[in-house]
Amino acid sequence: MMKITKLAAIDIGSNAVRLLISSIYREDEKITFNKTSLIRVPVRLGEDAFVRGKISSDNEKRLIKAMKAYKLLMDIHQVEDYSAYATSAMREVKNGKKIREKIKEEAGINLEIIDGQKEGKIIFATELREYVNDKNSYLYIDVGGGSTELTVLAHGKVLNTRSFNVGTVRWLNGKVDPSYLVNEVKPWIIENCKDLGNIEIIGSGGNINHIYKYSGKKKSLNYTYLNQQRKILSALNFEDRLSIYNMKPDRADVIVPALEIYTAVMRFAKAKKMHVPKIGLTDGMIQYMYHNNEY
Numbered sequence: 001m002m003k004i005t006k007l008a009a010i011d012i013g014s015n016a017v018r019l020l021i022s023s024i025y026r027e028d029e030k031i032t033f034n035k036t037s038l039i040r041v042p043v044r045l046g047e048d049a050f051v052r053g054k055i056s057s058d059n060e061k062r063l064i065k066a067m068k069a070y071k072l073l074m075d076i077h078q079v080e081d082y083s084a085y086a087t088s089a090m091r092e093v094k095n096g097k098k099i100r101e102k103i104k105e106e107a108g109i110n111l112e113i114i115d116g117q118k119e120g121k122i123i124f125a126t127e128l129r130e131y132v133n134d135k136n137s138y139l140y141i142d143v144g145g146g147s148t149e150l151t152v153l154a155h156g157k158v159l160n161t162r163s164f165n166v167g168t169v170r171w172l173n174g175k176v177d178p179s180y181l182v183n184e185v186k187p188w189i190i191e192n193c194k195d196l197g198n199i200e201i202i203g204s205g206g207n208i209n210h211i212y213k214y215s216g217k218k219k220s221l222n223y224t225y226l227n228q229q230r231k232i233l234s235a236l237n238f239e240d241r242l243s244i245y246n247m248k249p250d251r252a253d254v255i256v257p258a259l260e261i262y263t264a265v266m267r268f269a270k271a272k273k274m275h276v277p278k279i280g281l282t283d284g285m286i287q288y289m290y291h292n293n294e295y
Contacts, residue, residue, distance in 0.1 A: 002027040005295045006036070008079040009285035010070055010109065012086035014046030014145025014169045015254060016206070017063065019070045020282035021077050024290055033286060036077065041066045042250035046145040046169030049089035060099055067107035080295060083285045084111045087119055088146025088167060116163020120149045122284040123204065132156065137196035139189065139269050142204040142280075143261050145169035145254065150185070150265070152192045160192050166261060168207065168254035176257075181264045189268040201266055201274040207258035210251060212276040220273040223266045230259035 005024045011017070021037040043062045048055045055063070067084075074082055090096040090113050100111045114122075123142060132138055134156035142149040144167050151161040164185055166176050177183075193199050203212075203221075211229055212221060233241060234256050241252040266274065 005290065006077060006079050007286050007289055007295075008070075008074045008077070008082040009282040009289075010067075010082065010084035010111075011281045011285070012045070012063070012084070012090060012111070013281075014049065014087065014089040014147075014167055015042070015044055015250060016145075017041045017043045017045075017066050018280075018282050019073065020286060021074065021079060022286045024286075024295075031290075033283075033290075037073070038282075039070070039073070042248070044145070044169060044250060045089035045093075046167070047173060049093045050146065050170045050175040051173050053092070054094045055089075055096070055099055060095075060102070063099065064103060064106055067103050067109050067111075071107050071109055081289060081293070082109075083289055084109050085119075085122075085281070085285065086111055086113045087281070088116075088144060088165075089169075091115065092146070116147055116149055117161065119281060120151055120161050120163070122288050123149075123279065123281055132202075136200060137193070137198065138200050138202050139193060139265070139271065140202045140204070141262065141265050143168065143207060143258050144205060148185075148261055148265075150189070152196070154196050162188060164188075168257045168261075171257035171260070172253060181261070181268075185265065186268045189265065193269055199269045199271045201262075201269065201271045203262060203274045203276050204280060205258065206251070206280070207255050208262060208274070208276055209278050209280075210247070210255065211259070212278065214245065220275050222273045223263065223271065226259060226266070226274065227263050230256070230263050233259065 003026045008021045010019050019039045023034045023036050025032040045055055048059055103109050103111050137154040140151040146167040148164045148166050152159045166180055170176050238252055241247050
């Protein structure tokens with residue numbers, strides 16, 4: 001007999017706030033995760049966090065309204081359980097804890113502000129391991145608005161992981177030193193990948209998902225293609241990216257720094273191709289909840 005469980009995940013990121021509602025079907029030992037609803041609201045908290053060090057009154061109000069709406073949607077969908085996590089932007093602001101309490105009081109949502117290590121761990125709760133061959137070596141990269149998470153995998157195991165304070169919204173607001181990638185990210189990659197031979201990249205994040213979706217490619221993206229896209233999009237202005245590439249406004253500006261980070265990491269790792277499983281934090285949250293609780 002099939003058992004159906006409905007769970008939800010809220011991800012408060014630096015560039016957007018997401019709600020994922022999933023239905024999980026279990027029949028004997030077979031488990032299927034089905035995305036019922038995915039909603040994304042462009043509340044760019046990173047512009048407040050990385051420039052002013054606190055969430056503005058306007059964005060605080062927008063965030064709380066979004067949380068109230070998400071709570072209503074979860075009720076309508078008859079969600080059994082949920083998780084709500086905030087990442088880089090909320091970690092760094094002075095008023096993060098105060099806003100967390102307001103969200104609990106006004107929207108009835110319990111929010112947890114997590115660090116980069118936990119963020120990476122949750123993403124690895126997904127089907128990501130289906131893309132990992134125990135015989136190969138991989139560098140997983142997730143580029144967000146405020147931070148970039150890197151994880152080295154080899155022989156089917158996680159060897160090392162680190163969160164770097166370089167993200168797309170942080171970059172756009174001039175809060176990333178031009179030498180950061182070379183001075184901080186490159187040495188870490190070289191040190192952790194030096195004995196692993198050929199490295200393949202697993203890319204995660206809204207920007208690389210967008211590039212993959214419109215590439216028309218069925219398997220992986222190679223470095224030459226990604227670097228070409230970086231050059232093309234860098235040469236276009238904001239309006240052209242909107243019209244020619246059918247991007248949302250809050251995607252059209254962050255796509256360029258995202259590609260700068262992805263291609264730099266590939267160069268540092270001397271990697272030729274990138275797998276894009278289109279899995280993110282909310283997917284991991286759903287699966288982490290399901291596998292660590294009894295429903």
